[in-house]
Amino acid sequence: MTDRITLYSMPSSGNSYKLRLMLALLGRPYTHVALEDGTPELDRAKAQGLLPQGKLPALHLDDGTVLVESNAILWFLAQGSDWIPADPLDQARVLAWMFFEQNRHEPVIAGRASLRCYENRRAQATPERMAELLESGHALLAILDQGLAGRDWLVGHAPSLADIALYAYTHSAGSRGGFDMARFPNIAAWCVRMAALPGHIELDHIP
Amino acid sequence: MTDRITLYSMPSSGNSYKLRLMLALLGRPYTHVALEDGTPELDRAKAQGLLPQGKLPALHLDDGTVLVESNAILWFLAQGSDWIPADPLDQARVLAWMFFEQNRHEPVIAGRASLRCYENRRAQATPERMAELLESGHALLAILDQGLAGRDWLVGHAPSLADIALYAYTHSAGSRGGFDMARFPNIAAWCVRMAALPGHIELDHIP
Secondary structure (H helix, E strand, O other): OOOOEEEEEOOOOHHHHHHHHHHHHHOOOOEEEEOOOOOHHHHHHHHOOOOHHHOOOEEEEOOOOEEEOHHHHHHHHHOOOOOOOOOHHHHHHHHHHHHHHHHHHHHHHHHHHHHHHOHHHHHHOOHHHHHHHHHHHHHHHHHHHHHOOOOOOOOOOOOOHHHHHHHHHHOOOOOOOOOOHHHOHHHHHHHHHHHOOOOOOOOOOOO | OOOOEEEEEOOOOHHHHHHHHHHHHHOOOOEEEEOOOOOHHHHHHHHOOOOHHHOOOEEEEOOOOEEEOHHHHHHHHHOOOOOOOOOHHHHHHHHHHHHHHHHHHHHHHHHHHHHHHOHHHHHHOOHHHHHHHHHHHHHHHHHHHHHOOOOOOOOOOOOOHHHHHHHHHHOOOOOOOOOOHHHOHHHHHHHHHHHOOOOOOOOOOOO
16 A cells, blocks of 8 residues: 555544554554643544544545444454454454454453543542442453463464554553453563564553 | 455344444455344353453454444445545544444444343333434434535545444434434435445344
């Protein structure tokens, strides 16, 4: 792919980080428009209609096409690469982890982190809600840890989109979400492998 | 594909219905093991380890492989068919709707329906929670209705997995979820088109 692409993303968010990490690992050039929560730049981009449904991340192609949903954009960027396995069954397994991430993992793991770390969410962080998210988050992380038992990567013998999608919010689940990551040794070892991939970049701090 | 497949599913659930609808539209034979919530058969299947993470639906292949996550199973079943567009951009658009469904639509649309319709969920259906889900559900259905404005199908000029994934919980959002579907004329017309597809089957009633 040689078309120019522009990524509108929130650097401190995991869903946005997935895409910047993918682009870095692919070594693909792109224009980055960084829009943090609560900034006039974000309000302006919304008002200009640059973000469908007002959501980040959004990928703009040269011809005006706009793609949304982080995991769908991952799929678009990785087409034709080894990050999507060719085998039909492995492809379904990769998507199964990606749907698990968006339906179950992200709402809890990213949800608790955002209640702890973003000023404008703190009022909703009641002790009951935080305890509930802690317990369900540990159960979800146990599923991921189990999925990594005896293997280097979530699907097959090489890293895939499943690893990118799950890594985004998992690797900061301890520091941001307050989850007890010492319980999950397979996740810890996998995070070290992910961080060692050539081209790997870090998640930005919350401003 | 000629391999024999066995679908473990809950007939009254939208996530399971997606797969039975897809198999019916593809005209593909399969063995169906129906497991409704709160039955001894479901407890037995869980105890026998037939359902990874205890979740339905699950697809068993002849060689012992088990696939989970309704939208990933849809992808597996539809590979090589017209239900997945060949164009890379349209493929990403289909997945964008499917991730929207699992991350935002299903938790609210199916969530409210299950609180209203399943006996064992009713205690959690507080007036505040139901009002909140009604409002956010109408906003999500408005996004879907807008996505169908001026078009017959969600992506391209033919029905795709995006339509199957979104139809499952949307077509019963009025009767089960109590949403005001009269607000969404594009959804209403699309539901009529979906129901007219050759091979279409209905969602089962809640027992």
